[in-house]
Amino acid sequence: MRLDGKVAIVTGAGFGFGEGIAKCFAAEGAKVLVADIDGGRAGRVAGEIGEAARASSADVAKGPDFKRMVEEALEAFGRLDVVVNNAGITYRNQPMLNVDEATYDRIFAVNVKSIYWSAIHAVPVFRRQGGGNIVNIASTAGLRPRPGLTWYNASKGAVITMSKSMAVELAPDKIRVNAICPVIGETGLTAEFMGGDSPELRAKFTATIPLGRMSLPKDIAAASLFLASEEAEFLTGVALEVDGGRCV
Numbered sequence: 001m002r003l004d005g006k007v008a009i010v011t012g013a014g015f016g017f018g019e020g021i022a023k024c025f026a027a028e029g030a031k032v033l034v035a036d037i038d039g040g041r042a043g044r045v046a047g048e049i050g051e052a053a054r055a056s057s058a059d060v061a062k063g064p065d066f067k068r069m070v071e072e073a074l075e076a077f078g079r080l081d082v083v084v085n086n087a088g089i090t091y092r093n094q095p096m097l098n099v100d101e102a103t104y105d106r107i108f109a110v111n112v113k114s115i116y117w118s119a120i121h122a123v124p125v126f127r128r129q130g131g132g133n134i135v136n137i138a139s140t141a142g143l144r145p146r147p148g149l150t151w152y153n154a155s156k157g158a159v160i161t162m163s164k165s166m167a168v169e170l171a172p173d174k175i176r177v178n179a180i181c182p183v184i185g186e187t188g189l190t191a192e193f194m195g196g197d198s199p200e201l202r203a204k205f206t207a208t209i210p211l212g213r214m215s216l217p218k219d220i221a222a223a224s225l226f227l228a229s230e231e232a233e234f235l236t237g238v239a240l241e242v243d244g245g246r247c248v
């Protein structure tokens with residue numbers, strides 16, 4: 001039980017990577033607040049986990065919603081040890097000038113500003129407890145961007161830089177901050193990243209991944225578990241590529 005006695009918030013946990021992370025953490029002994037903008041999805045995942053989980057319907061781009069998530073975790077489980085900022089959105093692969101301002105703003109609100117809100121509301125709790133752990137789900141898009149996703153790529157680049165800067169600033173408080181950079185994955189956003197979904201498109205994208213497949217929720221869950229566990233106690237400021245060799 002690598003997270004025995006720990007309490008975690010996992011955002012965007014109603015499907016995909018977040019669902020995989022929440023279930024993995026619970027299986028390793030953690031109590032988990034399963035947060036998603038879709039309360040029904042959060043409820044389903046929490047129900048499948050059982051007594052170790054609570055569901056929360058929240059928009060991570062809104063400060064009051066993030067504050068409430070932290071309060072719910074403390075009320076339900078008595079403490080907070082880990083925040084996994086997994087919630088993220090993208091848009092359909094297209095020329096950058098075709099993306100409207102509202103979409104651009106929402107991309108940065110969900111993918112970037114949510115991490116600001118997580119720090120505002122979770123870091124004081126971690127400081128009172130003598131330490132904590134933040135795992136930010138970035139992307140290989142922030143390291144080796146693909147055409148057609150320029151503004152999304154930029155948001156994930158920001159996540160990587162924020163994670164490294166947060167890690168240095170919060171290290172004296174025994175708060176570790178790391179990022180994970182998945183390659184394109186088998187999630188509900190796959191078609192958006194590729195600009196459609198077909199065997200031909202999948203073959204085109206997997207051809208750029210040396211290990212020959214997309215990432216899976218279990219891959220990102222395993223990396224998150226490692227970074228959240230005591231096994232990674234001397235790791236902070238890392239942007240871990242979980243990408244089958246895509247960034248080599």
